[in-house]
Amino acid sequence: MSTAANEPSRSRGKAPAGERVADWADGRLGIYSLAKANMRKIFPDHWSFMLGEVCLYSFIIIILTGVYLTLFFHPSMAEVEYHGSYVPLQGQMMSEAYASTLDISFDVRGGLLIRQIHHWAALIFLAGMFVHMMRVFFTGAFRKPREVNWLFGFLLLVLGMFTGFTGYSLPDDLLSGTGIRFMEGAILSVPIVGTYISFFLFGGEFPGHDFVSRFYSIHILLLPGIMLGLLVGHLILVFYHKHTQFAGPGKTNKNVVGMPLLPVYTAKAGGFFFLVFGVISVVSAIATINPIWAIGPYRPDQVSTGAQPDWYMGFSEGLIRVMPGWEINAWGHTLVLGVFVPLLIFPLVLAAIAVYPFIESWVTGDKREHHILDRPRNAPTRTAFGVAWLTVYFVLLIGGGNDLWATHFHLSINAITWFVRIAFFVGPVVAFIATKRICLGLQRRDKDKVLHGRESGIIKRLPHGEFIEVHEPLSQEQLHTLTAHEQYQPAEIGPTVDENGVERKVSGTQKLRAKLSESYYGEESQIPKPTVEEYKEITSGHGHH
């Protein structure tokens, strides 16, 4: 609200310049009320809440460096003869895109560093999103009311992957061209429409003369534009929902305990931005990434050895590499299952992320809002699902780099391929079972700690000769944190025969839901929390050390 016009301070002379600018802006944008409502917004403190910030800052760094690259990059596949300062490629024929990337690397001031920062920031951005997503998943921060924000995040992840892929393809070097060839193969395996899509995308026969300029618009405009919109929406929703917090004394589902946005959080966040920028710059200055001059220009009849996509695309590469080369030939057509099946599984691996919050809320039937985070051990089935998914992902990542594993560790490539084929099915099951057991073990340990205190490491000898370890009682805060979680009862189908003896039909989905609910909250899936009576009984000193 602007009150400058009728303020008595006028009589004391002109207000300071800053205040006048603020008044001017307030009259047009209403910033006072906006700031009043949001400046004291509270953010809880936990190291894992910095992961979203890492994504944000690396995205900003990508945009800043990307703009610089656009000043010198020529998105054209026209053939030129190279006459830049990199001697080994002098006189070679190559696309303008490749030649301009060489120029960025050798002839543009600061060009190589900016290219390196752009590429490293992209890798860290995707890694940041991946780990941030894991933080959100394992703590249950995707539950109501944050499911939509989870979907926004999911879209950011998928779009980030494709933005990275299109960027990787721009320099038109032998490695990026091989990646595009891989994509063309996958598109061609789609029955009926595959050839049409490929011709449409490449403007004719692969590789054609168009894909760099097309990918360029997609890379610098379309995808980052959509991502920017989603990102703003994502952050507005984080603001609107307020941040979740871990259980602790004084923290409830209705409050947020932490630091105010201004000045504390803003100062911390500003500092953290420079830290992220600094680390990415140092890494980029030390570790070469994508030395396109050593890889050479793209020629469709050549493939470089050890060809690898960037890490976030590795799992899709793994799917293709380990799939048996099955084919069906019928009516003069070939269905290449060896490529088409991986192409179908690829979106399924990703879709599992998108749908999980909705599946969990359906199974648990929980319609309440959740602002207090779970400790992963207290949600064993969810944690086990997460680890099973990660297992599939990392097993496929091994498959994607099977040649590198083979050469670096002197292993047989066939043995690795078979390992991945078997582990793709067995790995997640073993991971699920093991994770659940570990979670339950940790729950038991928590219970033990609450009832008997912390093992102090001090061994005492009693007068009659027995050795015991002295247990120290936990503080009230620790007790609160270890016992704050809710424990649900599994949803039951209820009696199938009513009081009049009429049988009720139970549908398959109801049965499935009850079974899954049992897996989430049944006796096998949670260790009952210690009750107040149990605690009192034990701590009152009857029969315990």
Ligand code: HEM
């Ligand atoms: C461009 C990428 C992304 C950026 C810049 C970003 C940024 C952020 C920031 C700054 C926060 C608050 C701090 C924190 O909890 O870390 C946050 C929270 C959140 N993010 Fe992201 N995020 C991104 C991607 C994702 C992805 C991939 C997912 C999941 C699939 C996701 C889901 C969420 C959810 C559900 C919250 C609310 C968490 C809570 O209140 O505890 N985000 N995000």
Ligand code: HEM
């Ligand atoms: C999430 C967003 C983005 C990701 C993940 C990403 C990733 C990449 C990657 C991995 C490369 C290959 C770099 C190399 O040569 O080794 C690249 C190239 C490039 N990117 Fe991006 N980028 C993103 C956004 C942008 C934006 C917003 C712009 C421009 C405003 C941009 C402009 C460029 C240009 C001009 C190139 C080609 C030059 C070169 O390869 O050095 N990028 N990008």
